[in-house]
Amino acid sequence: MGNRLYLLPVQKMKTEPDLNEWGNLKHKYSGKTLLKTNLYFLETGDLSVLDGIKNRWFFEELLAYTTANNDINLLPALKKIAGSVKFDESLRQQSSEIAEKIEEQVKKEKDNLKIPSTPYEGTKADSARRMLAGTRYPQTTEILRLLRDKSHELKRLALFLIGKFKMTDMIQEVCECLSVQGIEDDAYSVLLGFGxxxxxEVDRYYMKASGNINAGKVLLRLLSKINTKEDMAFLIDRLSSNSRLIKEMCLDTLIKTGYRVKENEREKLKKNIIETFGTLSWIIMAQVSLKNNNSEFLSAEMDKEYSRWKDYLQNLLFLTYGEKAIVSGKDNPNEKDEYGKMIPEITVIIYGNDREKGTENVSDQGYYKRLLKRLQGYFPVEVPSFKTMLEDIINCDYNLISVWTKACALRIVPEIGDEEFGESIVALLFSPEEILREESARLLSRSGLELYKAASERIPGASRKHLDRIISGEINEKEFVFEKVRFLASCFKEIKEDELLILAYKLSFARNDEKGIYSQPSNTIAWSFSSEKSEPEIFVNHEDITDPGKIVRDMRMNSYFCYVMSLNTIREFNFQYPESSFGIYKYIDNCKE
Incomplete structure (x- = not known):
């Protein structure tokens, strides 16, 4: 067979929505989020954000924040709004009036010589705002005092001072604040402002926090925006990590920064590519087994795993070879080593069929069989029995198959057939993932209680109480994390179930009984389900309500049960997954205020 020229597929990347997309959202919660993520820039004089925002609640929140804090640093923003015909007359008038009041207050203080002689006379916040409005370079001790205060507002002002005065010697302290709930967005904005x-310093902190996946994800996102591509070489070694998330994050960052691999790095990446081919081959084998047994539910989830690994491989190939074509064939003159010859050949097998037909058709009964047959020469495998395949999926490494897919596999196992498999299921009762603890307990309850009873005494107290309720059948079906993920996936269709687990763990369930929710808590979104409607009613509550009874009637009069989630949970999710979370805000945009 002769050589064959093959163009690499275009890499797939998730991108964050830009300010214009955010600015077109209309809901109050979106307006609040916009102000929080852009407050630093407004406080330090970057008013360009005002040009792309159309959300009226953003401006309402800006005026309310300025008034409540008598914030002199926001005067330029108010004056820009007041003087621009782009904004409606009412908003311009309000902005002008608030600006005049603040200026009058400042003038009175000057006339009466009430300006504090030291930064910490008067209230700490007022002093910090004056410092932020001034030109005097703050002392490090002043900043540290603010950072150590319990008040988030004072910590926020400390961060703004560090950013405005470009205090590069305090960047490590700013990085520490990326893990402090309530000011993480502010810390991120300040670091972004440093460029x-x-x-x-962010590189250094990334290495220091390398064991923290969430912190690492945020830092890599930041590095992709502020770092030069030449400084990203250290991430090449991280592509050999055992962690799937770390590999995906590092690869995305390298591609976003336009990093060009060196020849010695390319040789390392070839090994990563071959390993990924092996992973895909295992998934293909699993799919053949599942489809042979008509397991459509689990097969659909494994399709997602296949697509995710395939997208990762696509980006890995792009990083390694760039946009150039690769040549497949045994006589390829460009590749001397074994890996170099194999990669183009297997790439054609994995992607070539898609290109010829226009798209892959994984629902085709023979799709995976054909792939597996062509891959046997490189990765010889024998398709296992359905029972063995289920056990392999449940027991395989978390970095190969997602937690959600494992939970799906547990769902379809009718009962435990042998002692060895039973021990594996018992081990999952101690998993850090609540969904796996729940689903393993359900499987044990379907298989007799002996195994659970033998292990229950070793389960920590709080977890054991919950699992005991599962075993005894006391938990409502809709209370399980699995069902919560399914529900959230029906609302937020563009977000992967494995990411939705973060939200599902914090989604509260309440029945319509004396133990349920009597009124919707403030700062939450609630879904109220009734037997009369196929879709739930949705309520978004921002503040404490004066008439709790009204919400009780709305939510509970004909309600069977409710799901309730704190809006802070969504904010935290947005900070960790900005490339995925925008769909949630668009969903809320269509909800009642």
Missing amino acids: DAAAK
């Missing part, structure tokens, strides 16, 4: 001046 490449913060790159080395």
